[in-house]
Amino acid sequence: xxxxxxxxxxxxxxxxxxxxxxxxxxxxxxxxxxxxxxxxxxxxxxxxxxxxxxxxxxxxxxxxxxxxxxxxxxxxxxxxxxxxxxxxxxxxxxxxxxxxxxxxxxxxxxxxxxxxxxxxxxxxxxxxxxxxxxxxxxxxxxxxxxxxxxxxxxxxxxxxxxxxxxxxxxxxxxxxxxxxxxxxxxxxxxxxxxxxxxxxxxxxxxxxxxxxxxxxxxxxxxxxxxxxxxxxxxxxxxxxxxxxxxxxxxxxxxxxxxxxxxxxxxxxxxxxxxxxxxxxxxxxxxxxxxxxxxxxxx
Amino acid sequence: xxxxxxxxxxxxxxxxxxxxxxxxxxxxxxxxxxxxxxxxxxxxxxxxxxxxxxxxxxxxxxxxxxxxxxxxxxxxxxxxxxxxxxxxxxxxxxxxxxxxxxxxxxxxxxxxxxxxxxxxxxxxxxxxxxxxxxxxxxxxxxxxxxxxxxxxxxxxxxxxxxxxxxxxxxxxxxxxxxxxxxxxxxxxxxxxxxxxxxxxxxxxxxxxxxxxxxxxxxxx
Numbered sequence: 001x002x003x004x005x006x007x008x009x010x011x012x013x014x015x016x017x018x019x020x021x022x023x024x025x026x027x028x029x030x031x032x033x034x035x036x037x038x039x040x041x042x043x044x045x046x047x048x049x050x051x052x053x054x055x056x057x058x059x060x061x062x063x064x065x066x067x068x069x070x071x072x073x074x075x076x077x078x079x080x081x082x083x084x085x086x087x088x089x090x091x092x093x094x095x096x097x098x099x100x101x102x103x104x105x106x107x108x109x110x111x112x113x114x115x116x117x118x119x120x121x122x123x124x125x126x127x128x129x130x131x132x133x134x135x136x137x138x139x140x141x142x143x144x145x146x147x148x149x150x151x152x153x154x155x156x157x158x159x160x161x162x163x164x165x166x167x168x169x170x171x172x173x174x175x176x177x178x179x180x181x182x183x184x185x186x187x188x189x190x191x192x193x194x195x196x197x198x199x200x201x202x203x204x205x206x207x208x209x210x211x212x213x214x215x216x217x218x219x220x221x222x223x224x225x226x227x228x229x230x231x232x233x234x235x236x237x238x239x240x241x242x243x244x245x246x247x248x249x250x251x252x253x254x255x256x257x258x259x260x261x262x263x264x265x266x267x268x269x270x271x272x273x274x275x276x277x278x279x280x281x282x283x284x285x286x287x288x289x290x291x292x293x294x295x296x297x298x
Numbered sequence: 299x300x301x302x303x304x305x306x307x308x309x310x311x312x313x314x315x316x317x318x319x320x321x322x323x324x325x326x327x328x329x330x331x332x333x334x335x336x337x338x339x340x341x342x343x344x345x346x347x348x349x350x351x352x353x354x355x356x357x358x359x360x361x362x363x364x365x366x367x368x369x370x371x372x373x374x375x376x377x378x379x380x381x382x383x384x385x386x387x388x389x390x391x392x393x394x395x396x397x398x399x400x401x402x403x404x405x406x407x408x409x410x411x412x413x414x415x416x417x418x419x420x421x422x423x424x425x426x427x428x429x430x431x432x433x434x435x436x437x438x439x440x441x442x443x444x445x446x447x448x449x450x451x452x453x454x455x456x457x458x459x460x461x462x463x464x465x466x467x468x469x470x471x472x473x474x475x476x477x478x479x480x481x482x483x484x485x486x487x488x489x490x491x492x493x494x495x496x497x498x499x500x501x502x503x504x505x506x507x508x509x510x511x512x513x514x515x516x517x518x
Contacts, residue, residue, distance in 0.1 A: 003299065030304050035493065044305060051311045106314035109357065109377055116307045116425045118317040124308075146308045153307035158299050162307070163318055163424025165348040165402040171424070179307075216352025218315035269402060271351040290354060 004029040008155055008196050008250040015192035022182070022192050023144035026151035045143050051113045052102070052125035059101025063108045067289050070219040071108065074101035091130055092234055099126025099230035103223040115146075116153045116162040116175055119218045122226030123176035124149050124183070127233050131184055141187055148186045149179040152199050159251070160258035164211035165270040167261025169225060174206030174257065177229035177236070184237035200246030200253045202236035207253075208260055210268035212275025215286035221276055301427060302443065310426045312371040318403050319349065319356030322422030324376060327365020329430055329442045330407045330418050332516045338409035338416075341366055341390040347402035349422070350394035359392050362405065366390075371426060406432075436478050436487040444473060445495045446516045449488040452509040453479050460507045461488060468500055485511070 004025060005011040015022050030041050060078060064071030077097035080086065086093045099122030106112045106121055115124040128145050137145070153162065156175045161167035181198035185191075190198070206229070214220040246253070267274030276282050301307065312321040331337060343362055345353050353359050357376070364379035367386060375382060383390060403422040410416065419432035420442075430440040433448065440446060451457045458477060465472060471493050479486035495517050505513040 026304055033302055041304075045308065048305075048308055048311060109314050111311065111372060111374075112314055113309055113311050114317040114321065114426050115309075116317075118312060118314050118321065118426075121314075121317075147304060150304035150308040154301060154304060157301040157307055157425060157427075161424055163403070163422075165318060166424060213352070213355075215355050217355035266347075266402070270348045271402075272355070273351065 002032065004032065005155070007159060008152065008199070008254070011151060011155065012192045012196050021144065021148070021186055022151050022195055023147035023186060026147040026154070042143060045146050048113045049143055049146060051111060052115075053129065055102045055105045055110065055112045056098045056125055056129055058110060059105045060097070063104050063110065065104070065107040065219055066109070067215075067217060067219065069107070069214070069217065069285065070223045071104050073223065074098070074104055088231070091134055092231055094133065095127045095130035095230040095234055096227045098129050099123050099226040100223055102126060103226045107217070107219045107223060115149065116157060116179070117164070117172045119164060119222050120172040120176035120226060120229065122223070123173060123229040123233060124180045126226065126230040127180040127184060131187060131234070135187055137187055145183045145187050148183040148195065152179045152182045156254055156257075160254050161261055167258065168264045168269055169209040169211040170206045170257055171261055172211065173225045173229040174203055174209055176226075177206055177233045178203035180230070180233035181236040181240070184233060185240050188237065188241055190241050194240045196250045197244070197246045198237045198240035200248060200250045201239050201244065202232050203253050203257060204246065204248065205232055205236070207257055210264065210275050211270040212268055212277045213270065213272055214277050214282040215289050216270075216272030216277070217289075220282075220285070300423060301425070306425060306427050306443070310371045312426060313374065313376050316356040317426040318422040318424050319352060319358045320361045320376075321371040321426035322403065322428050323349075323358040323361035323405065324365040324369060324371050325426065325428045325442055326405055326407070326420035326422065327362040328368060328370070329365075329420065329428070329516055330409055330416070331366050331368055333418060333433065333448060333514050334409055334416050335514055337368070337386060337388065338366065339387060339389070339411040340409065341388065342393065342408040343390065344393045344395050344406040344408075346395050346397060346399040346404040346406075349403050349405055350396070353392065353394070362407070363388070363390055366409070433487065435480060438476060438478055438487065438489050440489055440491070440516070442516060444491040445493070447490045447492065447496055447501070447504075448514045448516075449490070449504065449510060450512040451486055451488065452511070453483050453486040454509045457486070457509050458488060461490070461504060461510070464500070464504050464507065465490070465492070470494065470496065
């Protein structure tokens with residue numbers, strides 16, 4: 001199959017040589033591969049954007065999962081922002097609350113758009129709908145944000161992994177944060193190369209993050225990892241926009257993530273057997289939720 | 299490439315909580331239904347690795363049953379799939395396995411009705427994308443993301459040409475094709491990924507060709 005880019009180096013080089021945004025390269029590749037029109041592709045992404053917006057709105061009203069492990073934190077954060085006392089800053093905390101909102105909806109078996117996965121679905125929309133208030137993007141720019149995220153995620157998915165069971169949380173929330181960082185840079189007017197630096201800076205700080213969900217549920221610590229993924233993305237984007245560069249090229253960071261995932265023990269790759277899942281409290285919650293059945297199967 | 303579309307990354311739209319354990323599981327169930335050619339009456343579902351360890355919390359079980367009932371990843375009815383299965387006369391059993399598999403999220407679905415049964419192995423590779431890696435003992439690689447035709451045939455000269463000719467007659471382009479067999483001269487399987495959904499009439503025509511045992515399709 002013919003693709004326009006296999007890695008981030010090719011993606012950035014193509015964007016620079018043709019003087020196009022990364023989102024544009026992604027749209028063109030999608031047209032090439034699926035033989036669909038630009039309009040069809042834009043329409044589908046618009047639908048995904050709508051799903052994201054609805055999930056954020058629903059989460060901000062307050063939802064709770066069946067287990068009661070997660071829910072309501074997005075509301076707490078919005079109330080706190082409204083007091084004007086936020087130390088991190090309103091935009092950062094707004095992104096955090098909207099990422100949390102999305103993942104609270106996900107944990108409650110609500111409708112979300114996986115970006116790149118369901119467990120990491122909060123980061124990209126959370127940052128988008130927070131940065132939106134500062135940058136006042138057009139609807140098309142918001143859709144492009146998703147294509148830019150998708151372009152970087154496409155490289156990670158094909159050259160490494162976006163599966164927690166295969167590569168740990170670094171592959172899920174790590175990828176999501178780095179994808180969002182790159183997209184923020186483009187929306188803020190940065191260059192394709194700056195997007196790549198933001199991506200690298202973000203992912204480098206997620207390397208090694210394990211997937212250790214309590215009771216095997218996409219709740220604890222997944223919701224809060226999305227919160228921090230959103231914060232990481234915004235800071236990484238700001239650093240790249242300030243001119244800070246990554247010493248390690250993006251594709252090598254992605255490869256490092258892949259290799260770390262390969263050496264990660266199975267207990268730390270979405271089996272609910274290690275890390276926070278294996279703490280006394282994690283085990284107690286598991287027993288409370290599933291009774292003896294799950295404990296016996298270990 | 300494992301992932302071909304931007305919508306594999308920004309998508310799918312789905313019911314939570316896990317793209318690999320819920321959305322991917324629903325897709326595996328739905329592809330099994332497609333390949334079986336309709337709704338089975340019974341299903342034995344063997345789960346491996348992370349699927350086996352966490353299927354209850356992720357709703358992997360309801361999602362696979364939902365898929366067998368033809369529900370898409372975003373279908374709210376996934377949540378009531380167990381009750382719906384009872385109404386649809388589908389009995390099922392989940393069997394968590396301890397055996398090690400190459401991929402951590404692996405499911406073997408053995409499904410059937412009064413007349414026939416089918417065994418399929420699917421893996422959920424992340425972000426809701428899946429691959430089918432085995433069908434009735436034949437190794438294969440099928441993404442489920444593209445429309446495809448599966449042809450079980452005798453391992454004889456001319457079979458592949460006849461099927462390709464049939465498709466050419468309808469101006470259908472073959473995107474990817476694989477042929478596998480268990481042993482020489484015995485049964486073989488053609489997996490043909492195509493660019494558009496195929497009419498049932500074309501499948502019927504194909505199944506009348508010499509040495510063709512069974513033709514099924516995956517819609518997209």
